[in-house]
Structure formats: structure tokens, C-alpha cells
Amino acid sequence: MLGSAGIAHAAPPAAKVSLSVSPSGVALGKTVTVSGAVTAGGRPIAERVRVLGMPSGEDRWVQLSAVTAGTNGKWSVVIKPTTSYKLKAEVSATSAHAAGSSPYVSLAVQAQLYSVTPSSQSFAVAGSEKTMTAAVHALVGGQRVKLTVQRDGKWIDSTVTRVAADGTITLHYLVKTGDTALRIYLPAARGLVSKLGPIVPITTVASVEALSAKTKCVGAAGSPAPGACSNPLLTGLALPTTAHAGLTGDTGGSYAKGCWTATPTVPVPTCAYGSTRKDAYRIALVGDSHAAGYVAGLRDRLAARNWHMDTFLGITCRWLAQPAGDECAPRSADISKRILTGKYDMVVVSGLRQPRGPSGDAAAAGITAGYKAAWAPVLATGTKVVAIADQPMLTDELIACTTNVGAMAASKCTTPRSFGMGGIDPMIDAVAGSPGASLVDLTSHYCTADTCPLVIGGVIVFRDRHHISGTWSRTLGPYVIDALDRIRRGA
Numbered sequence: 143m144l145g146s147a148g149i150a151h152a153a154p155p156a157a158k159v160s161l162s163v164s165p166s167g168v169a170l171g172k173t174v175t176v177s178g179a180v181t182a183g184g185r186p187i188a189e190r191v192r193v194l195g196m197p198s199g200e201d202r203w204v205q206l207s208a209v210t211a212g213t214n215g216k217w218s219v220v221i222k223p224t225t226s227y228k229l230k231a232e233v234s235a236t237s238a239h240a241a242g243s244s245p246y247v248s249l250a251v252q253a254q255l256y257s258v259t260p261s262s263q264s265f266a267v268a269g270s271e272k273t274m275t276a277a278v279h280a281l282v283g284g285q286r287v288k289l290t291v292q293r294d295g296k297w298i299d300s301t302v303t304r305v306a307a308d309g310t311i312t313l314h315y316l317v318k319t320g321d322t323a324l325r326i327y328l329p330a331a332r333g334l335v336s337k338l339g340p341i342v343p344i345t346t347v348a349s350v351e352a353l354s355a356k357t358k359c360v361g362a363a364g365s366p367a368p369g370a371c372s373n374p375l376l377t378g379l380a381l382p383t384t385a386h387a388g389l390t391g392d393t394g395g396s397y398a399k400g401c402w403t404a405t406p407t408v409p410v411p412t413c414a415y416g417s418t419r420k421d422a423y424r425i426a427l428v429g430d431s432h433a434a435g436y437v438a439g440l441r442d443r444l445a446a447r448n449w450h451m452d453t454f455l456g457i458t459c460r461w462l463a464q465p466a467g468d469e470c471a472p473r474s475a476d477i478s479k480r481i482l483t484g485k486y487d488m489v490v491v492s493g494l495r496q497p498r499g500p501s502g503d504a505a506a507a508g509i510t511a512g513y514k515a516a517w518a519p520v521l522a523t524g525t526k527v528v529a530i531a532d533q534p535m536l537t538d539e540l541i542a543c544t545t546n547v548g549a550m551a552a553s554k555c556t557t558p559r560s561f562g563m564g565g566i567d568p569m570i571d572a573v574a575g576s577p578g579a580s581l582v583d584l585t586s587h588y589c590t591a592d593t594c595p596l597v598i599g600g601v602i603v604f605r606d607r608h609h610i611s612g613t614w615s616r617t618l619g620p621y622v623i624d625a626l627d628r629i630r631r632g633a
Contacts, residue, residue, distance in 0.1 A: 153240070154182075154235075154236075154237070154238055154239050154240055155182045155183035155239050155240065156182070156239065156240040156241070156242050157180055157181070157182045157187065157189065157233040157235075157239045157240065157241060157242030158180070158181050158182065158242055159178060159179075159180050159191065159231045159232065159233050159242045159243060159244040160178040160179050160180075160231075160244055161176065161177075161178040161193075161229060161230060161231040161244040161245075161246075161247055162176075162177055162178060162247065163175070163176050163177075163229060163247050163249050164177070166247070166248070166249060166250065167249070167250040167251070167252060167335075168223065168249065168250075168251055168252075169251075169252060169253070169254040170223075170224065170251055170252065170253045170254065170278075170279045170281060170282070170334060171222070171254075171279045171281070172222070173220050173221065173222045174220070174221060174222075174223060174249065175218060175219075175220055176193055176207070176218070176219050176220075176221060176229060176231075177216070177217065177218035177219070178191070178216075178217060178218075178231050178244060179211070179214075179215045179216045179217070180211045180215045180217065180233055180242070181215055182238065182239035182242075183239070185215075186211070186213065186214050186215025186216075187211065187215055187238070187239065188210060188211050188212060188213050188215070189210070189211055189233050189234075189236070189239075190208060190209075190210050190211075190233070190234070191208065191209055191210070191211055191217045191231050191232070191233055192205055192207075192208045192231065192232045192233075192234075193205070193206050193207040193208065193209070193219055193221070193229065193230075193231050194206065194229070194230050194231070194232060195223070195227035195228065195229050195249075196227060196228040196246070197225045197226075197227060197333055198225050198226040198227065198333030198334075199333055203230075206221050206223075206227075206229075207219040207221055217231075223249060223251045224251070224281060224333075225251055225332060225333030225334060226248070226249060226250050226251045226333045226334065226335060227248075227249045227251075227333075228246040228247070228248055228249075229246060229247050229248075229249055230243055230244050230245070230246040230247070231243070231244045232244075250335050251333065251334055251335070252334055252335045252336075252337050253278045253279055253281075253282045253285075253328055253334050253337055254278065254279070254337065255276045255277070255278060255311075255326055255328065255337060255339045256276065256277045256278065257275070257276060257277045258274070258275075258276045258326065258339050258340060258342070259274065259275045259276070259377060259378065259550060260274065260324075260342055260344075260374075260377040260378045261340075261342070262342065262343075262374075263342075263343045263344070263345070263375065264342070264343075264344055264345075264374070264375050264376070264377050264378055264379075265344065265345050265346075265347065265353055265356070265357060265375050265376060265379065265600075266317040266321060266344045266345070266346045266347075266378075266379070267317060267346070267347055267348075267349065267350060267352075267353055267379070267381060268317050268318060268319045268321075268346055268347070268348050268349075269316070269317065269318075269382075270316070270317055270350075270379075270381045270382045270383060270613075271314050271315070271316060271317070271379075271380065271381070271382065271383040271384060271385070271388075271549070272314065272315065272317050272324075272344070272378045272379060272549070273312065273313065273314040273378045273379075273380065273384075273548040273549035273550055274289060274311075274312075274313045274314075274324055274326060274342070274378060275310065275311060275312050275313070275548065275550045276310075276311040276326055276339065277309050277310050277311065278305055278309045278311065278328065279309055280307070280308055280309040281309075282305050282309060282328070282332075282334070283305050283306060283307040283308065283309060284304055284305060284307070285304065285305050285328065285329075285331050285332065286302060286303075286304055286305075286329060286331065287302070287303060287304065287305055287311050287313070287326065287327070287328050287329075288300070288301070288302050288313075288326070288327045288328075288329070289301040289302075289313040289315055289324060289325075289326060289327075290324070290325045290326075290327050291315070291318075291321050291323070291324055291325075292321065292322045292323035292324075292325070292341075293318060293320045293321050293322070294320045297325070299327075300313075300315045301313045301314065301315040305328075311326065312547075312548045312550070312551070313326065313548075314384065314548045314549065317344075317346055318346075319346060319348070320346070321344060321346045322343065322344060322345075322346065323341050323342060323343050323344060324341075324342045324344055325338060325339055325340070325341050325342065326338075326339035327339070350381060350601070350613055350616055350617060351616065353600075354617060357373060357375050357376070358371065358373050359371040359372065359373035359376065359599045359600075360373075360376065360599045360600060360601065360617055361381075361598065361599045361600070361601035361613070361614055361616070361617025361618065362587045362598065362599065362601075362614065362617040362618040362620075362621055363599055363617060364376075364598050364599025364600070364601075365586070365587070365598075366587075366588065366589060366590050366593075366594070366595050366598050367586075367590050368590065371599070373599070373600075376599060376600035377549075378549050378550070379549055379600035379601075380544065380548070380549035380552040380553060380597050380600065380601075380602050381600055381601045381602065381613050382602070382611065382612075382613045383602075384544055384545050384546060384547055384548055384549065384552050384602070385545065385546060386542075386545040386546060389544070389545055389602060389605050389611065390605050390606055391605075392605050392611045392612045392613055393435075393438070393605070393612045394437070394438025394439075394611075394612020394613065394615050394616060395437070395438060395441070395612065396434045396435055396436075396437040396438045396612060396615065397431070397434055397455075398413065400413065401413035401437075401453055401455065402434055402453075402455050402456065403455075403456040403457065404456070404457045405456075405457070406456070406457055406458035406459050406469075406470070406473075407459055407469050407470060407472065407473055408456075408473070409472070409473055409476045409477075410454045410455055410456040410473065410476075410477065411455075411456075412452050412453060412454060412480070413452070413453050414450065414451070414452050414453075415437075415440070415441045415444055415450070415451045415452075415453070416441075416444025416445050416449050416450045416451050417444060417445045417447075417448045417449055417450045418450065419448055419450075421448065422448050422449060422450040423447070423448060423449045423450070423487050423488070423630065424449075424450050424451075424452075424484070424485060424486045424487050424488075425444075425449060425450065425451045425452070425486060425487065425488045425489070425490060425626070426451070426452050426453075426454060426481055426484060426486045426488070426489045426490070427440070427451055427452070427453045427454065427455070427490050427491075428453075428454040428455070428461050428477060428481070428489060428490070428491045429454075429455065429460070429461070429491050429492045429493045430455070430456070430457060430458065430460065430492075430493045430494055431455075431457060431494075431609060432492050432493055432494055432532060432533065432608070432609070433455060433490075433491065433492040433493060433530070434453070434455045435533075435609055435610045435612075435615055436490075436492065436530070436615060436618075436619070436622055437453060437455075437615075438612040438615035438616050438619070439615040439616050439617070439618050439619025439620075439622055439623075440619050440622060440623055442619075443619055443620065443623050444623075447623070447627070449623075452484065452486075454477050454480070454481070456473070458470070459473045459474065460474070460493055460509065460512070460513075461474055461477045461478070461491065461513075461516055462474055462509065462512030462513060462515070462516050463511075463512050463515030463516045464512065474516065478516060478519065478520075481520055481525075482519060482520065482523065486525050487525060487526065487630070488525065488526040488527075488528060488626065488629070488630060489517075489520055489525055489526070489527050489528070490528045490529075490530065490626065491513075491517075491527065491528070491529050491530070491569065492529065492530040492531075492532065492569070493532065493568075493569065494532060494608070495532040495535065495565040495566060495567040495568075496509065496565055496566045496567075496568060497564075497565050497566075498564065498565055498566060502565070502566065503566065506566040506568045506571075507568075507571075509568035509572075510568040510569075510571040510572045510575070513529075513568060513569060513572035513576075514572050514575050514576050517572070517576050517579060518576065521576060521577070521578045521579065526578070526579075526580065526629060526630070527576065527578070527579045527580070528579070528580045528581075528582060528626060528629055529569040529570070529572065529573050529579065529580070529581050529582070530569075530581075530582045530584065530622070531567055531569060531570055531581060531582065531583040531584065531585065532567045532569070533584070533588060533608075533610060534557070534559075534562030534563055534585075534588050534589060534594045534604075535562060535564075535565065535607060535608040536557055536562065536596070536604055536607040536608065537607055538606075538607055540555065540557050540596065540607070541596075541604060541606055541607050543555035543596060544596050544597065544602050544604075549597070549600075552596065552597050552602065553595075553597045555595070555596040555597060556593040556594060556595050556596060557593065557594050557596070558592065558593060558594075559589045559590065559591065559592055559593055559594050562588070562589060562594040563585065563589065563594070569581070580629045582622070582625045582626070582629075584618065584621065584622070584625075587618060587621060588603065598614075599617065601613050601614050601617055602614065
């Protein structure tokens with residue numbers, strides 16, 4: 143270049159800028175160090191360096207930071223990226239040097255999955271629900287997330303949902319035979335690279351009975367007492383389902399057509415279960431919908447003991463000694479007649495408790511007297527009468543705690559024992575006033591001294607506010623039949 147006097151002047155050297163990033167991939171919410179050096183004409187220069195980034199999927203450079211290099215030309219900044227970038231560093235021109243820019247370097251940003259649960263091996267039941275949960279940075283809220291399932295050796299997309307605003311993830315799905323592992327997948331989005339969670343093996347079994355045979359603490363075997371029976375292999379289970387419609391329909395066949403009447407005053411039907419041998423121990427199960435709930439747990443355990451069970455089940459109109467003219471009197475009289483002629487060794491009864499209060503107390507006293515009067519002729523024949531104390535009762539709001547929230551949230555649902563076991567159970571007083579009658583109290587399977595959990599041992603206890611689920615009944619069955627057997631033996 144020639145000056146005004148015709149003297150040639152050398153052009154100023156271009157600034158040379160280097161950039162490196164460590165690490166080249168970073169978790170969303172974490173910091174990364176970007177550093178480099180600036181020289182001009184082979185010598186370090188202490189110039190202002192701008193760090194620019196091109197966000198993933200865009201075509202524009204934005205300034206992320208700026209720093210002045212030291213006298214040795216070296217510079218360094220710490221940034222917290224919220225998306226993946228192409229990064230470069232620039233130095234503006236001065237009278238001493240021309241502008242300079244580094245080659246770009248790619249920085250991958252990935253959302254991490256935290257607190258994945260179950261975190262290791264667990265069980266699943268074919269045809270029932272299982273839940274996985276995790277957490278990500280809240281900036282990912284609203285993004286799609288998938289649960290992938292390994293089935294017959296192949297990974298299959300199962301449930302798709304969105305990350306909650308607070309970064310939590312809840313994925314529940316219907317288990318199928320052949321499922322052997324689970325994995326959460328967060329697809330690439332918003333400039334974040336995709337993320338695969340850890341592979342979580344599962345052992346899929348065919349039924350709750352198969353689950354009970356393979357591991358401990360399932361359902362009623364999982365005592366609600368803190369620390370009494372805890373099994374991490376049941377994590378993610380709230381059997382049969384937390385979906386409202388599916389849960390309310392889980393009767394376990396206890397109200398089979400022809401074995402139950404929903405018409406209060408008509409004679410109840412009878413269905414037979416268990417052994418058909420002539421020397422079978424004969425049981426009659428009598429009562430309302432609460433008594434019917436035990437059918438699912440008892441039905442398949444009778445034959446092995448050579449027990450035969452006939453059911454006398456219907457809504458309302460209890461088996462009581464009713465005053466003449468009462469609309470329930472014909473049903474009660476019919477039940478008494480069929481029991482007295484049925485040659486039963488044991489009659490098992492159960493029914494709804496009464497609310498407390500002046501009217502409730504009076505009603506309970508009348509029901510107790512009616513039970514005693516109805517049982518007396520049966521006891522006089524030498525037949526054992528066994529009352530099963532009523533289970534806890536809830537509210538619709540409490541049942542809503544277990545539905546449509548997934549197993550992890552449902553497992554935290556409880557009600558105070560004082561509420562769940564409130565009211566008056568007329569059968570307890572009836573047993574106390576009926577020599578020869580016995581009481582089976584299952585409260586310890588439902589409640590601690592203070593609370594009654596709504597999910598125990600991976601099983602939802604109630605299908606509605608005062609009926610047990612069929613799945614719970616099936617796990618409670620061994621304890622009911624063992625209690626009846628102890629009474630049979632006089633133990």
C-alpha cells in the first residue's frame with residue numbers, strides 16, 4: 143500500500159483467534175468453559191473477545207459473552223447454554239490489526255434424566271398398569287417424552303406424554319406378556335440433543351397370584367405398618383390400574399350374573415364354589431356388597447382344602463330377624479330357611495358399618511339385635527357363625543387420589559384411621575352378644591395405628607369409597623381363609 147508520499151506501508155496483520163470448549167457436550171443447566179487465545183503478527187494481544195453462538199436450527203449469530211484477553215493473549219469465559227450451539231470467537235479490527243474470527247466449534251446440550259424410578263430391576267403384571275417417573279430441568283417443561291418397552295427382544299414405543307411444567311415426568315402403560323425392560327426416551331427438541339435413560343429390567347408375570355409366588359409383600363402381604371414389609375421390586379405398581387374406569391370395574395368376578403341381586407327385597411340367588419365332594423366342609427357366605435367382595439379372594443382357594451361355599455348375596459336388606467311387615471322380612475326369612483336346611487358347618491357374614499350420630503347409633507343397635515336373633519337358631523344347630531368386621535370407608539375425594547395419577551403418586555394416598563374406621567359396626571356387638579359366634583378382624587391388613595394407606599404392597603385397596611378392589615381381595619384371600627380355618631379347628 144502507498145502512502146501520500148509514495149512510501150509503501152504494510153497492511154496491519156489480521157488477528158488470529160482460537161476457541162475450544164470443554165466439555166464439548168454439556169447437561170442442560172450446567173456450565174461449560176469456552177477458552178482460547180488471540181495473536182496478531184505472531185504476538186499475543188490483549189484485545190476484547192466476543193463469544194458468539196448460532197443456536198441449533200437457526201441461521202443467526204448471537205453474542206453469548208465477552209471478555210478481554212490477558213497480556214499473554216489467553217482468554218476464558220464460563221457460559222450456561224440452554225440449547226446446542228455452533229460457537230466462534232471474534233476480535234474487532236483496530237489500527238494495529240485487522241479483525242479476526244475463530245473456526246466454529248460445536249457444543250451439544252442435552253437434558254439429563256434424574257431420579258428415574260424404578261431405578262433397577264422390578265416386577266410387572268401382564269394386563270395391568272406400571273408407572274415410571276423421572277425429572278428433568280424445568281426448561282424442558284412441555285416437551286414430548288416417550289416410554290419405550292423391550293418386548294420379545296425389540297424396543298417398542300409405548301406411552302407418549304409431555305414433561306410437566308416443573309420438569310417431572312410420569313409415564314404409565316399397560317404391561318404385555320413378553321415385556322422385559324423399560325427405558326425413557328426424550329427426543330431431540332428445542333436445540334437439545336435426544337436423551338435415552340437407563341435400561342430398567344422388569345420381570346413380567348401373568349397375574350397377581352404369580353407375583354405373590356415370586357416375591358414378597360404383595361397386596362395384603364405388605365403390612366401397612368411402617369417398615370414391616372417393604373419390597374422395592376414392587377416399585378411402579380398400583381394394581382390393577384390408576385385409571386378410574388378400570389379401577390371401579392375391578393370386582394374380580396365377585397358380583398357375577400346370577401350370583402348377586404341388586405334388587406333390595408327379592409330373594410337372593412345362590413352360587414356354589416369349591417369342592418363338590420360329599421365330605422367337603424360346607425360354608426355359607428351371607429351379606430351385602432361388602433361380603434361379596436371376599437368372593438374373589440376365597441373362590442379359588444376352597445377346593446384345595448376340600449371346602450364348599452354357597453353364597454347368599456344381595457344389596458341392602460340384611461340377614462336380620464325382621465319385624466312382621468318389614469319389606470326386608472321375606473328375604474331374611476328365606477335366607478334363614480335355606481341356611482337351616484343347608485347343613486352348613488359354618489356361616490360367614492359381613493356387612494356395611496353404620497355412621498355415628500343419634501340416628502346412626504339407634505339404627506346400629508337395632509341391627510345388632512336383628513343379627514343376634516337371626517343367628518341364634520343357626521348357632522343352636524351347632525353351626526359356627528363367623529362375622530368379618532367391616533373394612534375402612536373412604537370418600538370420593540380420597541378415591542380420586544388413586545386415579546389417573548400413576549403408581550408413584552397413588553402410593554402416597556392415605557386416610558386417617560379415625561376416619562376410615564369411623565362409624566359403628568353392628569356385627570362386632572352382635573358377636574359379643576352371641577355365645578358361640580366368632581369375629582374375624584382384618585383391620586391390621588388395612589391400617590396402622592394412625593393411617594389407612596390406599597395402596598398396600600403395590601395393590602390399590604379400594605375400587606370405590608367403600609368396596610375393596612378384586613385385586614386386593616385376591617391378595618387378602620389367604621388371610622381370610624386361614625382365619626376361618628383357625629375357627630373351624632377351634633384354634
